[in-house]
Every structure is written in C-alpha cells, then in structure tokens.
Amino acid sequence: MRVLVIAEHDNAALKPSTLNTISAAKKLTDDVDLIICGFDCDNVATEAAGIDALKNVHICNSEHLKYQLSEDVTQIVVSNAKNYSHLLAPATTFGKNLMPRISALLDAQQISDIIEVIDECTFKRPIYAGSCIATVKSNDEIKVITIRATAFDPCANEGGNAEIINIDPIDSKGQSEFVSEELAKSDRPELTAADIIISGGRGMQSGDNFHLLETIADKLGAAVGASRAAVDAGFVPNDYQVGQTGKIVAPNLYIAVGISGAIQHLAGMKDSKIIVAINKDEDAPIFQVADYGLVDDLFTALPELAEQI
C-alpha cells in the first residue's frame, strides 16, 4: 500500500486542508508521498519536506501550472500515479474540481468526501446532505478519494526530512485559460481553519448589520460566516457560506446568529464542538443542535455580547 496526496497550495504555502488529507493518508499506511503542481512553488516543497508523515515530496514546477488548471494538473498526477494504491485530495473546491478527472482517466470510481477510514478499501461518507452516513467498499485497483478536511485532525508540519524529487512537466493542452480571480481579502482567519466562527443568517436583515458580528469576531479572533439565505439575499459574498453547498466547518465554537437552521446549513456545521444559537424564534430548528441557546433579539444580544467578552 502506498498513498499519494495531491497538495492544495497557493504557490507560497500549503493550504491547511493538505495537512488534514495527509492525516487521512496516515490512517491507511506509513508510506505517504505528496505531489505539488504549481509555479515558483519551491517554498511549498521545502515546507512539505518538513512534514514528518511524508516520505517523498514530488514537485512539478512550471509556468503553465501557475493557476493549477485541472486539465494540466490531471496529466501530471495521472502520469505519476502508477506505483500508488490510493490517491487522496481534500474535498475542497480544488479537490472536487480535480479528482474526478484523474479518477476517470485511471478508470476508477472515485469515493467522494470520506469522513472515516475503516480499512484500505472501506470508508464512511455522508450522503443526502449528511442525513445518512454510508459505509462503502471500493473494488477498484487504485482508489481515488477526496477527504472531508474537518473529519481528520491536521498532521504536524514539523520533524520531517522527506526527499524532494523534481518531476518533468507535461506541455499544457491549452484547453482552458486563466482570466482573473477575485479572492476575498480579510485579516480574519479562513472559515475552514478558524477555531471560532460567528455566522449570520437572514435574521441579520442587511449586509451592513454584519458589522455587529465582525466586532465580536475581531475580539475573539474568529472568522465570520453566513447561511445560504444570507448569501442569497445579497448580504455577504458567497465565500462566507457555511453549509452543504458552501464550506463544511468544525470549529471549537460556532455561534449561529439569526439562522433558523435549515438542514443544508446544519450539514455544514453540526460537527462543531460547541454550538451556540441566538435567535428570537424559540422554535427555530437550530436550537435542536445547539449546546447553548439564547432566545433573544440579536440586535440587543450582539452589542451586549460584544461588551462582555
């Protein structure tokens, strides 16, 4: 058994989801390698070589891989996949976009978004937006898997001395071209990496009112999230969205404010350690998953909370 993890990174550093994926790989075997496809990404390889859990770090450094377009990355991963029994990537938009291509070209049926490794062929994964958990067994020779990052603790990124191996790039097919990117810039932690998240729903009534959450977030060092209802209403951009079709999070503390608790939202946050709900509707379903519920008008509760923490 030998596992190849596909690194998610931004050419400067590994994304935290890569560390969770390496942890999942370690549950299968101690023979874990990493592959990095990018441009000017030597620092990523150096960082990765320091991860104790890794044996080899393969790096493919080429200008056409700068934006890691899926068609180009697929070619490189597929041509380096031969000696592996499992290929793993995080089930982030990066991994979701990439892995099915690799899987199809290797003629394997991918297993998406696993939350538990039972043995080398058997895994647990949520279906129907997390309403059920399926245990599935793959009979493919090579297993292509995406992992739900919040279900695996990140591995330590120190103590290692992996060998860095350069691999030759393959010419781009030129099928897709990068045009532009609008990435949210914020001094707050990323949603998927935050210890504390405070999220707002339709009850916030407007985007301007999100400053009530931001004040608290800044005091706690927390990230700010939102329900789909708040995103669809145009209060905040889509990258705030926590839920089945947004980001899946599992912080130590999740504070849901003015969120009723639709199943799609619960699917994205119900694995949080402590859940707090603030809502003026005492029948809101969010209270059924909340460890601490406060039935109150958020416009009076939030300023009080900001003052007392």
Place this chain on the structure above:
Amino acid sequence: MKALVPIKRVVDYNVKVRPLSDNSNVDLNNVKMSINPFCEIAVEEAVRLKEAGIINEVVAVTVGSSASQEQLRTALALGCDRAILVETDNDLEPLSIAKILVKIHEKESSDLIILGKQAIDGDNNQTGQMLSALLDIPQATFASKLEINGDNANVTREIDGGLQTINVKLPAIITTDLRLNEPRYASLPNIMKAKKKELDIINVSDLGIDIAKRVETLSVEIPPERDAGIKVESVSDLVDKLKNEEKVI
C-alpha cells in the same frame, strides 16, 4: 450551436431521507422524486442561451429507469427541445454515467454540455469532470456566470476563496452552482406542449459499456445525533458558560 443537458431524477430536496430498517440502503419507497435542483439550473441556463439566440437546440438526457421520463418531461416543459432516456433499472455510478454520456455526446455532437455540479442524493460531484476527462475537452465547474463568445466561453467559478474566471474552448463541460440563475416554473401550456415533444429511449445494453459497480454500499446509517443542549437566560449567562465551563473563549 447545440447544448446537451444531462439531468438526474432524485429524491425531492424537501424529503428527509432515512435508512431502510435493515440498514442496507436508503429507503426510497413512496418518496417524492424530482429533477435534481442543480440540473434544473443547468436546464434554465441552456434555455436562456437558446432564448438569447446563442444556441439553436437544447437536448436533455438522463440515465435511469423508465420513471425518469417524468423528469425529462419537466425539462421539456422548461424549454428543452427534445429528450433522450438511456434506460436501465440498475443504479449506476458516476463513472458509468460519464461513459454513457460520452456515447451520447458523440452521437449528438453538442457544442456545450451543461450539467449540475452534483446530485443531492449521492453528493458525489463527479460526473461532469469525469465526462470532461473522458472526452478530453475543457471543464468549467461550479459556474456562477457563463458568457459564450464565438467558440469560447468565459466562465466565473465559485471557489473556496471567492471567484475565479477562466476561458474555455468549445466544446466544453460546464457544471452549475447555485447562483448561476434562478430556474423558472413550467407554465401549464408548456407542460401540455412538452407531452408532444420527442423523447427517444435507448436501452443501456445497446451502448456496449461496462456498467458493473466498482463500489459496494455495505450499510447506511443515521449519523449520531447531538445531545440536546440547554437554553440560557441572558447574554451574561452565555458568556459565563463559554468562559468558565467550556473554556472556549
């Protein structure tokens, strides 16, 4: 220009799905079935491109049992021109479905394939990307904006950090995200008209594709429930619990 829109019949999104009593699979007896919401967005986008004069023909296709004709009729009522059912009583995996769609695309020589990013039953999020790889044509997944310019498409994609725009050469695969559009409702006259539109049925065995399952479902269970928590009386109560009992702030 021709658009192919693969769709899927799934359990309606309002239904709370439960496992069978022997936990062998989910219980699909007597539950309401609908067109997958992301597929509905794909249909809407293709129909809008037709209304804008960019596309001449929209062909809906599904792989499934005879009952899936119902969802194809819905797609026809929403504005698709004709439909194809690849009939099978087996529950196929995304890889098999992608292989079937390769055959349909080759037959139809479509310029654009628009499909939902995932079906809300298996939550796999695979078919579009697999189809793109097998056809060796570009993909633009999780689209929130689509602009066709000649034989190229500019697609804005929803990614974890925000939005990314890429340009793909046609033919290409587009998978839809929630904010691409808001699907219309089918009007009664259009539902009536849809009954007369062409719906071809192909038996899956005629396509000569290996559709054997690669992944077995061993069991399906309800996830562990969270214990019911407590209600606190005031903000200061809440802060006290979080600071002194849970020590999370």
